[in-house]
Amino acid sequence: xxxxxxxxxxxxxxxxxxxxxxxxxxxxxxxxxxxxxxxxxxxxxxxxxxxxxxxxxxxxxxx
Amino acid sequence: xxxxxxxxxxxxxxxxxxxxxxxxxxxxxxxxxxxxxxxxxxxxxxxxxxxxxxxxxxxxxxxxxxxxxxxxxxxxxxxxxxxxxxxxxxxxxxxxxxxxxxxxxxxxxxxxxxxxxxxxxxxxxxxxxxxxxxxxxxxxxxxxxxxxxxxxxxxxxxxxxxxxxxxxxxxxxxxxxxxxxxxxxxxxxxxxxxxxxxxxxxxxxxxxxxxxxxxxxxxxxxxxxxxxxxxxxxxxxxxxxxxxxxxxxxxxxxxxxxxxxxxxxxxxxxxxxxxxxxxxxxxxxxxxxxxxxxxxxxxxxxxxxxxxxxxxxxxxxxxxxxxxxxxxxxxxxxxxxxxxxxxxxxxxxxxxxxxxxxxxxxxxxxxxxxxxxxxxxxxxxxxxxxxxxxxxxxxxxxxxxxxxxxxxxxxxxxxxxxxxxxxxxxxxxxxxxxxxxxxxxxxxxxxxxxxxxxxxxxxxxxxxxxxxxxxxxxxxxxxxxxxxxxxxxxxxxxxxxxxxxxxxxxxxxxxxxxxxxxxxxxxxxxxxxxxxxxxxxxxxxxxxxxxxxxxxxxxxxxxxxxxxxxxxxxxxxxxxxxxxxxxxxxxxxxxxxxxxxxxxxxxxxxxxxxxxxxxxxxxxxxxxxxxxxxxxxxxxxxxxxxxxxxxxxxxxxxxxxxxxx
Numbered sequence: 001x002x003x004x005x006x007x008x009x010x011x012x013x014x015x016x017x018x019x020x021x022x023x024x025x026x027x028x029x030x031x032x033x034x035x036x037x038x039x040x041x042x043x044x045x046x047x048x049x050x051x052x053x054x055x056x057x058x059x060x061x062x063x
Numbered sequence: 064x065x066x067x068x069x070x071x072x073x074x075x076x077x078x079x080x081x082x083x084x085x086x087x088x089x090x091x092x093x094x095x096x097x098x099x100x101x102x103x104x105x106x107x108x109x110x111x112x113x114x115x116x117x118x119x120x121x122x123x124x125x126x127x128x129x130x131x132x133x134x135x136x137x138x139x140x141x142x143x144x145x146x147x148x149x150x151x152x153x154x155x156x157x158x159x160x161x162x163x164x165x166x167x168x169x170x171x172x173x174x175x176x177x178x179x180x181x182x183x184x185x186x187x188x189x190x191x192x193x194x195x196x197x198x199x200x201x202x203x204x205x206x207x208x209x210x211x212x213x214x215x216x217x218x219x220x221x222x223x224x225x226x227x228x229x230x231x232x233x234x235x236x237x238x239x240x241x242x243x244x245x246x247x248x249x250x251x252x253x254x255x256x257x258x259x260x261x262x263x264x265x266x267x268x269x270x271x272x273x274x275x276x277x278x279x280x281x282x283x284x285x286x287x288x289x290x291x292x293x294x295x296x297x298x299x300x301x302x303x304x305x306x307x308x309x310x311x312x313x314x315x316x317x318x319x320x321x322x323x324x325x326x327x328x329x330x331x332x333x334x335x336x337x338x339x340x341x342x343x344x345x346x347x348x349x350x351x352x353x354x355x356x357x358x359x360x361x362x363x364x365x366x367x368x369x370x371x372x373x374x375x376x377x378x379x380x381x382x383x384x385x386x387x388x389x390x391x392x393x394x395x396x397x398x399x400x401x402x403x404x405x406x407x408x409x410x411x412x413x414x415x416x417x418x419x420x421x422x423x424x425x426x427x428x429x430x431x432x433x434x435x436x437x438x439x440x441x442x443x444x445x446x447x448x449x450x451x452x453x454x455x456x457x458x459x460x461x462x463x464x465x466x467x468x469x470x471x472x473x474x475x476x477x478x479x480x481x482x483x484x485x486x487x488x489x490x491x492x493x494x495x496x497x498x499x500x501x502x503x504x505x506x507x508x509x510x511x512x513x514x515x516x517x518x519x520x521x522x523x524x525x526x527x528x529x530x531x532x533x534x535x536x537x538x539x540x541x542x543x544x545x546x547x548x549x550x551x552x553x554x555x556x557x558x559x560x561x562x563x564x565x566x567x568x569x570x571x572x573x574x575x576x577x578x579x580x581x582x583x584x585x586x587x588x589x590x591x592x593x594x595x596x597x598x599x600x601x602x603x604x605x606x607x608x609x610x611x612x613x614x615x616x617x618x619x620x621x622x623x624x625x626x627x628x629x630x631x632x633x634x635x636x637x638x639x640x641x642x643x644x645x646x647x648x649x650x651x652x653x654x655x656x657x658x659x660x661x662x663x664x665x666x667x668x669x670x671x672x673x674x675x676x677x678x679x680x681x682x683x684x685x686x687x688x689x690x691x692x693x694x695x696x697x698x699x700x701x702x703x704x705x706x707x708x709x710x711x712x713x714x715x716x717x718x719x720x721x722x723x724x
Contacts, residue, residue, distance in 0.1 A: 037548075037551075038554070059171065059260045059412060060278075060279070060412075060416040060417060060420065060468065060671055061171060061573060061655065061676075062278070062652055062653070062655045062656060063278050063652040063653065063669075
């Protein structure tokens with residue numbers, strides 16, 4: 001799998017390092033990857049899932 | 064400003080709708096199509112969810128005199144429901160005289176095998192692709208459309224072929240209404256003005272008390288400044304604008320500084336509500352562009368003024384007097400009812416179960432709202448019954464289903480949400496709706512002469528819903544479903560974390576399980592033929608053998624293999640396995656859209672506590688007739704052939720049922 005570099009502010013990187021260690025991630029890279037995946041998942045889920053959820057929630061069978 | 068007519072609205076594809084070849088009757092009272100003065104007449108009462116055990120219990124206790132009379136003078140039988148016993152499936156069996164293989168409705172939710180995405184099963188909206196953009200305004204050039212996805216001919220369409228008149232009131236699985244010149248108005252499946260099954264709006268100064276991800280409603284945080292609240296009521300998406308914003312209407316609430324009353328001002332309406340009071344229907348026009356607006360109706364409920372402000376607004380319903388979407392045939396039928404009775408609920412299932420489940424309405428408030436629904440519909444029943452003199456009249460009651468869903472917890476001491484205090488106050492809610500049903504039946508009996516056949520049916524019975532089953536979690540635990548990242552289990556729905564290259568099966572909908580079939584699913588790995596056949600039978604056997612670790616009971620009573628139980632041209636679209644849950648069990652709240660929590664089994668702690676998505680033998684429906692029922696165990700799909708036989712019409716070959724009398 002190819003890899004690419006991304007620039008972020010040093011202050012943010014320091015926080016990433018601190019919280020990655022506190023949360024038990026093996027590296028800052030793993031923490032960043034997890035955060036980005038979670039956010040992308042939210043966006044990918046957005047339209048059609050929300051559409052069908054809206055329709056069905058009025059019926060009451062799903063949450 | 065001109066209102067958007069139905070044609071314009073459909074062109075824009077704002078919500079849903081279909082262009083039907085409707086009559087253009089200008090008469091106040093619509094004429095029934097058929098002119099034949101039939102020697103036999105049929106009155107059918109479709110009482111959703113009436114359970115044979117409860118019915119017998121209260122008949123034997125002398126609480127249901129009309130039902131008892133029909134039982135003693137005619138017949139009472141259990142009625143075989145559909146597989147699965149979901150209302151859209153069951154009523155489609157009734158309407159077409161087929162099973163899902165013949166009408167193509169298998170569940171509330173279907174799936175697209177090309178992308179594993181959930182699809183709404185009842186209707187399909189296609190928006191117009193041809194538009195003209197002028198600045199920020201988008202004008203449609205060609206029409207969008209909405210399709211009723213139920214296949215097969217409805218029995219009233221066949222009656223039409225024989226010039227026999229029919230009035231069909233609020234039957235489910237008929238949105239948009241099947242093209243006909245008969246008098247019909249759509250029921251379950253009819254959206255609100257935003258195209259959903261009902262999104263209420265709730266305005267409060269303490270939004271944190273309500274779950275932000277509330278289903279079926281939108282929570283608005285408001286502030287009381289100088290005894291006044293200002294906010295907006297959302298309307299349909301404005302497809303006239305390029306960025307497709309929600310349309311909305313500003314409103315203000317003026318609060319009396321001393322007394323628990325407030326004045327609400329919205330468009331040209333000014334009305335005063337006391338705390339705990341419902342408004343009448345208010346007609347509103349949502350502006351789209353300066354020259355166009357869309358008409359809808361809603362009710363306001365002032366729940367509380369102090370210390371916190373709480374205002375509930377019902378979903379904005381399609382205005383029956385000026386319907387922007389197709390809700391009746393002919394179009395003038397809903398207008399006729401509106402002229403006589405005023406505005407009324409057009410949304411398919413109006414009782415706001417979501418608002419009750421989420422604490423926006425309490426038990427008493429929910430019942431008050433459903434009483435409004437019931438009252439409106441009873442008035443229309445009496446109207447139709449009074450003028451019924453030939454052919455067929457079908458009348459539908461939704462409150463029986465909705466109240467059993469929400470109040471089963473108060474008659475079931477084993478339910479995780481049983482509350483003895485609430486049970487002492489509302490424990491007779493279900494019994495009361497059976498008594499109301501009895502009063503409706505009594506009116507039909509009073510009307511019937513010797514040539515009138517009365518048929519009373521329910522689409523299914525009811526069971527408690529105490530424990531829920533996470534089917535996708537089960538599939539993963541039994542190594543039929545693989546994840547890309549194990550640690551992300553439970554985070555997403557719709558299989559975004561699924562490794563399809565190692566997944567043999569997945570579940571979508573309330574009862575359906577699909578094999579990841581090569582050549583059918585986009586990333587299928589299981590070959591059709593012997594490999595699939597063996598896999599299906601293996602999964603079905605394991606599902607039926609699985610035991611709930613808490614109770615020792617088997618959650619899945621029957622795992623039906625669709626090709627064994629369905630017949631007709633649409634079997635190919637069915638789930639491969641249909642789960643029939645045991646008494647007390649149902650699919651979980653999150654599994655229908657593919658979510659996969661950690662545990663297979665969970666308690667159901669919701670107010671939605673009764674259900675019917677079980678195995679058909681667990682929850683049969685009812686059938687009563689003022690004639691001798693000759694079939695030992697009649698089925699829903701037998702009733703359309705029965706109706707045709709009464710009118711001397713031979714059933715068409717696609718109907719799989721047989722007359723029961």
